[in-house]
Amino acid sequence: MNENKKTxxxxxxxxIFSRYGLIKTTVDEIAKAARMGKATxxxxxxxxxxxxxxxxxxxxxxxxxxxxxxIDKEDTPKEKLKAYITTRMKYLNELANIHSAxxxxxxxxxxxxxxxxxxxxxxxIKTIRTILIDGNNKNLFSIEDIELTSFAIISAxxxxxxxxxxxxxxxxxxxxxxxxxDILFNGIVKR
Amino acid sequence: MNENKKTxxxxxxxxIFSRYGLIKTTVDEIAKAARMGKATxxxxxxxxxxxxxxxxxxxxxxxxxxxxxxIDKEDTPKEKLKAYITTRMKYLNELANIHSAxxxxxxxxxxxxxxxxxxxxxxxIKTIRTILIDGNNKNLFSIEDIELTSFAIISAxxxxxxxxxxxxxxxxxxxxxxxxxDILFNGIVKR
DNA sequence: TTCTCGACCAAAATCGTTTTTCGTTCCATT
DNA sequence: AATGGAACGAAAAACGATTTTGGTCGAGAA
Numbered sequence: 001m002n003e004n005k006k007t008x009x010x011x012x013x014x015x016i017f018s019r020y021g022l023i024k025t026t027v028d029e030i031a032k033a034a035r036m037g038k039a040t041x042x043x044x045x046x047x048x049x050x051x052x053x054x055x056x057x058x059x060x061x062x063x064x065x066x067x068x069x070x071i072d073k074e075d076t077p078k079e080k081l082k083a084y085i086t087t088r089m090k091y092l093n094e095l096a097n098i099h100s101a102x103x104x105x106x107x108x109x110x111x112x113x114x115x116x117x118x119x120x121x122x123x124x125i126k127t128i129r130t131i132l133i134d135g136n137n138k139n140l141f142s143i144e145d146i147e148l149t150s151f152a153i154i155s156a157x158x159x160x161x162x163x164x165x166x167x168x169x170x171x172x173x174x175x176x177x178x179x180x181x182d183i184l185f186n187g188i189v190k191r
Numbered sequence: 192m193n194e195n196k197k198t199x200x201x202x203x204x205x206x207i208f209s210r211y212g213l214i215k216t217t218v219d220e221i222a223k224a225a226r227m228g229k230a231t232x233x234x235x236x237x238x239x240x241x242x243x244x245x246x247x248x249x250x251x252x253x254x255x256x257x258x259x260x261x262i263d264k265e266d267t268p269k270e271k272l273k274a275y276i277t278t279r280m281k282y283l284n285e286l287a288n289i290h291s292a293x294x295x296x297x298x299x300x301x302x303x304x305x306x307x308x309x310x311x312x313x314x315x316i317k318t319i320r321t322i323l324i325d326g327n328n329k330n331l332f333s334i335e336d337i338e339l340t341s342f343a344i345i346s347a348x349x350x351x352x353x354x355x356x357x358x359x360x361x362x363x364x365x366x367x368x369x370x371x372x373d374i375l376f377n378g379i380v381k382r
Numbered sequence: 383t384t385c386t387c388g389a390c391c392a393a394a395a396t397c398g399t400t401t402t403t404c405g406t407t408c409c410a411t412t
Numbered sequence: 413a414a415t416g417g418a419a420c421g422a423a424a425a426a427c428g429a430t431t432t433t434g435g436t437c438g439a440g441a442a
Contacts, residue, residue, distance in 0.1 A: 028405090038405085231385075
């Protein structure tokens with residue numbers, strides 16, 4: 001099995017899927033862009049869906065890697081959490097396929113999309129939990145139910161990813177993130 | 192102008208729009224259900240879209256009223272905020288038209304839907320701000336930037352409304368709301 | 383004068399049929 | 413084992429005819 005060919009196909013189809021999505025992209029298009037016959041694609045992949053799954057999983061791994069790198073650069077759990085959300089949003093904007101996979105309704109009925117969403121979610125839970133446990137251990141946080149708190153924080157952060165308001169400038173988005181993190185850390189109740 | 196007829200049309204069409212949505216509902220259907228001729232509907236309303244706008248705005252007013260009633264019943268800003276999110280979610284589940292108006296992509300390009308979304312959002316901002324100011328005045332909260340904090344809290348609460356996770360039981364949803372509110376109030380940083 | 387509604391109009395949607403496209407496989411060749 | 417042009421069959425798109433639907437007209441009743 002030629003892993004190099006598989007990688008070529010993945011890289012090339014990644015770009016085309018980014019631009020046109022799963023439906024509008026044709027196998028013929030991918031084959032031509034990769035300078036191969038269509039049958040060759042089927043030598044390396046099970047189906048068109050399989051190519052797309054590989055592309056989305058690749059971007060999900062890349063996203064996780066970038067998030068982990070950003071978190072590892074910080075010392076305090078506070079900075080880690082901040083790095084987490086900032087990096088996640090930055091790369092979700094860049095990685096069109098994983099972004100689509102997580103948000104587009106037309107992909108809802110694909111089983112593999114469901115698995116990727118679950119995986120991405122478990123990655124989120126794990127990452128947040130790790131940061132919270134670290135915060136508790138360093139006596140900076142005071143969290144009793146780590147699991148529930150992780151879940152609640154992810155809910156809150158989802159509100160940042162969801163395109164619910166149309167007229168928010170980019171500076172305001174960063175201000176919003178900063179303030180939300182401030183509230184999540186310190187709360188609004190007087191100390 | 193017979194306000195009673197207008198009300199009859201609005202109430203009847205509200206039920207039909209709830210069930211079938213804007214597209215699948217026909218003017219003929221509404222006319223028959225209201226026991227009127229089609230032309231009569233056009234005597235009271237500008238267009239089909241105009242009837243739908245009236246229905247959605249009616250539900251939005253009702254939602255606001257229910258939220259205000261729930262908030263007024265509480266004494267503390269904490270309880271008010273809790274009542275706010277609980278009541279909002281409860282009634283958004285019941286009021287199919289305003290719920291659709293706020294969330295359905297196929298309605299995105301209607302100007303009146305944009306205005307309703309903006310109005311609903313301003314209502315949210317105003318309600319949250321009022322609660323936060325009350326909290327500050329009672330020396331319970333310690334908020335410097337009311338506007339930004341309102342905005343950030345709304346972001347966080349949006350994460351609860353967004354159907355981002357598929358396998359959440361109803362009890363878990365309530366737990367999640369409670370924990371998120373706890374975090375918003377007290378933060379996770381050790382006090 | 384206001385309100386009502388059946389008939390009508392034009393545009394949009396639906397339908398059945400035909401044509402084209404596309405995901406996948408076949409099979410000969412390298 | 414890997415390759416790729418051709419072929420296959422199902423699905424999607426295109427097409428033209430027909431039906432449906434949003435909205436209006438104009439006569440009549442209240």
